[in-house]
Amino acid sequence: MAVALTLAATLGPIAPVGRLGDLTDLAVRRVQIADLVAAAKFGTTQPIDDPAREQVVLDGVRAKAVALDLDPENATRFFRAQIEANKSVQRGLHERWTAHPGEAPSKRPDLATEVRPVLDRLTTDLLAELKDTEQVRRPSIRCEVHAEIAERSAVVRHRLDRLHADALAEAMTTVCQ
Numbered sequence: 001m002a003v004a005l006t007l008a009a010t011l012g013p014i015a016p017v018g019r020l021g022d023l024t025d026l027a028v029r030r031v032q033i034a035d036l037v038a039a040a041k042f043g044t045t046q047p048i049d050d051p052a053r054e055q056v057v058l059d060g061v062r063a064k065a066v067a068l069d070l071d072p073e074n075a076t077r078f079f080r081a082q083i084e085a086n087k088s089v090q091r092g093l094h095e096r097w098t099a100h101p102g103e104a105p106s107k108r109p110d111l112a113t114e115v116r117p118v119l120d121r122l123t124t125d126l127l128a129e130l131k132d133t134e135q136v137r138r139p140s141i142r143c144e145v146h147a148e149i150a151e152r153s154a155v156v157r158h159r160l161d162r163l164h165a166d167a168l169a170e171a172m173t174t175v176c177q
């Protein structure tokens, strides 16, 4: 933690930290977008879990991974973790908003036209980063250290609350592969 904080302080509040910094920041972005997904679904019949949509996301990941010459199994495993992390945030927010209706969002974004296209762009960016970081992400202590530093600094730099920090940890579980 001390190392991450020192690095974050040295590099300033915005710059991602370490070799996995950019990838981690994209994972942060994805768990933050979960707030919009949660807002789109709250108070509607649309369930948090949408297996059909998940299949579309994962099929796209597989096809793009092949095109990038990335291992499709590893890429799919990474995105399964991103999806689970996203749903954890949605569940946490729905619980919070049900218990404290005053905190519920006043606007309901449109999932299909406003939110999912943002997630689709993030998928493309995340895959490009998976490709760029392929060497450093080989399973090793080195990768674990890079991941830990990037994650801890991201929590601080993005001022993530417990819900989003826990979701980021969930999202990062399969990064070294």
Ligand SMILES: C=C(O[C@@H]1C=C(C(=O)O)C=C[C@H]1O)C(=O)O
Binding pocket: 037, 048, 049, 050, 051, 053, 054, 057, 082, 083, 084, 086, 087, 111, 116, 119
């Ligand atoms: C984000 C959504 O909610 C869930 C999470 C998904 C994801 O993280 O990509 C996909 C489908 C849903 O199970 C959504 O419905 O679009």
